[in-house]
Amino acid sequence: MLRVRPLHFTSKIESWDRLLTALGLVLTEGDGGFRVFDAGSGRLALHDVPEGTAGDGTTALAVEVGDLAEFARRTNLSAADEGTAPAEIITADHGEACKITAPDGFSFLADPAALDAQGGGGDPALAVVGVWLTEDTASAAQTLRHVGARPRPVPDADETADFTAKNGGVLLVRPATGTPRSGLGFEYDGGLEPLRERLASAGFEAGITEEAFGSTLHVPNPDAGAAAPHVPATVWISERRPMG
Numbered sequence: 001m002l003r004v005r006p007l008h009f010t011s012k013i014e015s016w017d018r019l020l021t022a023l024g025l026v027l028t029e030g031d032g033g034f035r036v037f038d039a040g041s042g043r044l045a046l047h048d049v050p051e052g053t054a055g056d057g058t059t060a061l062a063v064e065v066g067d068l069a070e071f072a073r074r075t076n077l078s079a080a081d082e083g084t085a086p087a088e089i090i091t092a093d094h095g096e097a098c099k100i101t102a103p104d105g106f107s108f109l110a111d112p113a114a115l116d117a118q119g120g121g122g123d124p125a126l127a128v129v130g131v132w133l134t135e136d137t138a139s140a141a142q143t144l145r146h147v148g149a150r151p152r153p154v155p156d157a158d159e160t161a162d163f164t165a166k167n168g169g170v171l172l173v174r175p176a177t178g179t180p181r182s183g184l185g186f187e188y189d190g191g192l193e194p195l196r197e198r199l200a201s202a203g204f205e206a207g208i209t210e211e212a213f214g215s216t217l218h219v220p221n222p223d224a225g226a227a228a229p230h231v232p233a234t235v236w237i238s239e240r241r242p243m244g
Contacts, residue, residue, distance in 0.1 A: 001064070001066040001069075001113065001143050001166060001167045002043040002063055002064075002065055002147065002165040002166050002167055002223075003042060003043060003063060003064040003065075003113060003165055003166075003167040003168045003169055004043070004063055004128050004129075004130050004139065004148065004165045004168060004169020004170060004171060005036070005042065005043040005044065005045060005048075005062055005063060005064045005111070005122070005169070006044055006045070006060065006061055006062055006128065006130045006182070006184055007045045007047055007060045007062050008044060008045065008046050008047065008058075008060075008061050008184060009047050009049045009055040009056060009057070009058050009059070010046060010047070010048065010049065010056060010057060010222065010223055011048070011049055011050060011052070011053075011056050011057075011122065011223075012222040012223055013033065013035065013046050013048045014147070014221050015222035016046050016223075017035065018202065018203075019219065019222060019235070020037045020044065020046075021060070021202075022198060022199050022202035022204055023039075023120040023123070023126060023135035023186065023199070023237070024039065024122050024123025024125075024126045024195075024198075025037035025038060025039050025044065025123070025126065026038050026121045026122045028043075028121055029114070029119055029154045032201070033047065034046070034048070036120070038121035038122045038124040038125065039126040039127055039161060039168075039169075040122050040123050040124035040125060040126050040168075041124075041126070041127035041128065041168040041169055041170070042061065042127050042128030042130075042165070042168040042169025043064070043128060043168070043169070044184075045062070048086070049084055050199065056223065056231075057185040057221070057223030057224070057230065057231035058231075059130075059182050059183060059195075060109070060182060061130045061131075061132060061171075061182035062108055062109050062110070062111060062130075063106040063108070063109075063110045063111075063130075063147070063165065063169075064110070064111055064112070064113035064167075065098070065110045065111070065112065065113065066112070066113060067090065067112075068089055068097065068098045068110065068112055068144075069095060069222070071087070071098055071110055071214070072087035072088070072089055072098045073087075074148065074222065075087035075098075075100065075142045075146050075147050075148070078145070078146040078147075078148075079143075080147045082142075084103070085189045086100050086101050086102060086143060086146060087095065087099070087147075088101070088231060089111075091215050092109060092128050092134070094111075095111075096112070096155070097109045097110060097111050097112075098110040100143065100147060102129055102134075102136075102139055102140055102143040102180075103136060103139040103143075104139055104140060104180045105179075105180060106132065106134060106140065106180035106181075106182075108182070110147070113167075120218065121173040122181035125188055125189040125190045126186060126189075126237075127168070127170050127186065127187040127188075127189070127240070128168075128169045128184075128186060128189055129169070129170040129171075129172060129184070129185040129186055129187050129238075130169065130170070130171050130174045130182060130183075130184065131170070131171075131172045131173075131174055131182060131183035131184065131185060132144075132171065132174070132180070132182060133174050133175075133176035133181050133183055134173065134174075134175070134176060134181075134231065135175065135177060135178075135181040135184065136180075137159040137160070137173050137174070137175050138159075138208075139162065140161070140173045140180075141161035141163075141173045141190055143148070144163050144173065145163075145173055145192075145207055148165075148166065149163035149165055149171050150163055150164045150165070150166065151163055152164055155212070155213040159173075159174075159175040160172070160173060160174055160175070161173040166208065172185075184235070185235070185236045185237065185238065186235070186236070186237040186238070187237065187239075187240045188217070188237050188238070188239055188240060189240040190203070190239075190240075191239070192215050192216075192237065192239050193208070195217060195237065196208060196217055198205050199217075199219055204219050204220070205219070205220065206218060206219040212239045213241065214238060214239040214240070215238075215239040216236050216237065216238045216239065217236065217237040217238075217239075218234035218235070218237075219234060219235050219237070220233070220234060220235075221233055221234055221235050230238045
């Protein structure tokens with residue numbers, strides 16, 4: 001199995017809780033400094049951190065898998081023709097995990113899914129999106145193929161790449177300068193206006209931007225502010241328009 005489950009670090013965990021609930025995610029694990037929310041497709045974990053720390057407002061790309069050893073074996077087998085072995089079982093702060101390291105130096109963790117974590121408990125139209133920002137988009141996309149992510153068509157044959165995970169969630173590769181890093185967003189399968197109205201009724205101002213290949217809903221990022229210039233000003237939710 002493969003499910004997208006980014007880990008977001010924030011000193012505004014209560015604000016994020018309210019925003020995620022308004023978006024249509026449901027709390028399925030934890031109620032304090034660590035909480036996991038389910039969307040219709042994919043999951044998102046929140047981790048409380050002190051305000052002003054370096055990690056405040058950042059997101060770590062992460063996935064959930066069924067069996068760590070089998071996941072590592074299949075990933076390395078897929079990459080064997082390239083002479084690489086990107087998957088390594090490690091002991092992380094929270095327990096055993098599989099670390100995936102790409103040629104651009106970017107790494108992310110695959111954690112074992114809880115036995116009772118079926119996913120998909122939230123709004124069925126909403127998907128969690130993990131974003132990989134890198135100068136080396138080709139190797140990032142190839143690494144996601146090795147871990148079992150499923151490519152999907154994109155509007156332009158440029159440096160972008162889109163993937164879905166078998167058990168929920170979306171993974172995007174996008175070109176960016178500087179150190180490889182991850183980002184967070186959401187996708188909505190349907191018109192965004194009803195979602196905007198739902199957010200407004202919960203007290204969140206949101207605006208819709210029309211773009212070449214769909215619309216994007218932007219809602220203020222709970223982490224943004226003068227003290228956190230590295231944090232994006234908004235959280236985005238893209239309208240899903242299937243290609244072909």
